[in-house]
Amino acid sequence: MAVPRTRGPGRRPGGEDTRGAIVAMARQEFAEKGYDGASLRGIARAADVDPALVHHYFGGGKEELFVAAMQLPFSPAEQVPAILGPGIDGLGERMTRFFLGVWRDPERRDPFLALLRSAVTNEQAAAMMRGFVTEALLSRVAAGLDLPPAECELRVELGVAQLVGMAMLRYVIRLEPLASASEDEIVALVAPTLQRYLTPSAE
Amino acid sequence: MAVPRTRGPGRRPGGEDTRGAIVAMARQEFAEKGYDGASLRGIARAADVDPALVHHYFGGGKEELFVAAMQLPFSPAEQVPAILGPGIDGLGERMTRFFLGVWRDPERRDPFLALLRSAVTNEQAAAMMRGFVTEALLSRVAAGLDLPPAECELRVELGVAQLVGMAMLRYVIRLEPLASASEDEIVALVAPTLQRYLTPSAE
Numbered sequence: 001m002a003v004p005r006t007r008g009p010g011r012r013p014g015g016e017d018t019r020g021a022i023v024a025m026a027r028q029e030f031a032e033k034g035y036d037g038a039s040l041r042g043i044a045r046a047a048d049v050d051p052a053l054v055h056h057y058f059g060g061g062k063e064e065l066f067v068a069a070m071q072l073p074f075s076p077a078e079q080v081p082a083i084l085g086p087g088i089d090g091l092g093e094r095m096t097r098f099f100l101g102v103w104r105d106p107e108r109r110d111p112f113l114a115l116l117r118s119a120v121t122n123e124q125a126a127a128m129m130r131g132f133v134t135e136a137l138l139s140r141v142a143a144g145l146d147l148p149p150a151e152c153e154l155r156v157e158l159g160v161a162q163l164v165g166m167a168m169l170r171y172v173i174r175l176e177p178l179a180s181a182s183e184d185e186i187v188a189l190v191a192p193t194l195q196r197y198l199t200p201s202a203e
Numbered sequence: 204m205a206v207p208r209t210r211g212p213g214r215r216p217g218g219e220d221t222r223g224a225i226v227a228m229a230r231q232e233f234a235e236k237g238y239d240g241a242s243l244r245g246i247a248r249a250a251d252v253d254p255a256l257v258h259h260y261f262g263g264g265k266e267e268l269f270v271a272a273m274q275l276p277f278s279p280a281e282q283v284p285a286i287l288g289p290g291i292d293g294l295g296e297r298m299t300r301f302f303l304g305v306w307r308d309p310e311r312r313d314p315f316l317a318l319l320r321s322a323v324t325n326e327q328a329a330a331m332m333r334g335f336v337t338e339a340l341l342s343r344v345a346a347g348l349d350l351p352p353a354e355c356e357l358r359v360e361l362g363v364a365q366l367v368g369m370a371m372l373r374y375v376i377r378l379e380p381l382a383s384a385s386e387d388e389i390v391a392l393v394a395p396t397l398q399r400y401l402t403p404s405a406e
Contacts, residue, residue, distance in 0.1 A: 165368025
């Protein structure tokens with residue numbers, strides 16, 4: 001007969017289990033309160049751990065915890081600066097190739113797809129995604145570009161819209177010939193679109 | 204006590220009820236067999252009516268029946284030629300304004316959104332949408348443009364991807380500043396993208 005595991009009173013100690021418990025609780029808190037409404041303190045309380053332990057596991061704070069909770073296939077905190085780093089030349093192509101790379105691999109694609117599915121079917125999930133995309137992605141890209149903030153964000157969002165719509169038609173609806181087109185064929189058409197959005201002076 | 208309506212043996216006669224029964228059965232047949240697999244004959248059989256009656260109500264055939272079954276807010280058979288009619292000049296702007304117009308009105312937006320939701324959550328719905336979009340929209344647009352068919356379809360799909368992605372971020376995720384941008388601001392940025400896809404010679 002299996003003996004149920006017992007746990008003494010007081011907070012959970014550190015360990016693999018604890019990290020998992022924090023991530024599981026974070027998923028729930030983000031779903032209930034949205035990205036903006038959730039806090040590390042609240043997640044620590046819900047997971048029954050010391051807030052210092054959350055900081056120990058997730059030094060990058062709320063954003064890193066969200067990436068872990070949603071099993072996102074990349075971390076904007078690392079990838080966005082890497083893509084912006086080489087400057088405006090070729091930025092449209094680097095963004096397009098990076099995005100295609102994430103969607104190419106089913107294991108990296110699935111968490112993305114799950115997020116997209118819940119965002120279109122559930123207003124809470126949409127709000128959660130809105131908060132995260134704005135803070136982790138858009139404000140970071142906008143800060144790295146030399147454009148007036150308001151106009152810049154609109155332009156970045158339209159570029160992201162092109163990529164998200166392309167992924168929808170290519171990987172979800174699987175429309176031909178887009179579904180079978182090579183990445184180079186797609187880059188040849190889509191990269192100039194993004195580049196144009198990001199460099200208004202070139203128009 | 205309510206007396207149940209009785210119906211004699213044999214097929215349903217014509218009338219409002221019959222049209223509704225055909226539409227309801229069509230919805231089910233499209234969902235089960237996809238757009239390509241469903242047939243007017245099969246829908247007539249399932250709705251227990253003479254196939255001639257289906258043709259009587261839906262002279263435009265399977266496509267018109269699909270538009271009615273999905274409560275689509277526009278008929279590609281009418282709208283696509285109207286948008287293409289004035290020629291290539293300004294085509295990107297006409298497509299963008301038409302699309303924004305459909306999404307602007309919640310009553311016209313909701314059936315679209317329902318279709319998008321089921322396409323991302325359900326492979327059968329995705330297949331259904333794929334068949335309809337290819338036949339009713341893409342082949343019609345591609346036929347109206349003066350481009351090699353294979354390249355043309357890819358370009359049209361990327362234009363549609365831009366519009367679909369924009370609608371996702373603007374109306375579903377409601378990302379700012381895109382969600383509050385005026386239609387003119389969006390047209391100013393998006394119409395040139397579509398125009399570029401549709402007129403490769405201008406690159």
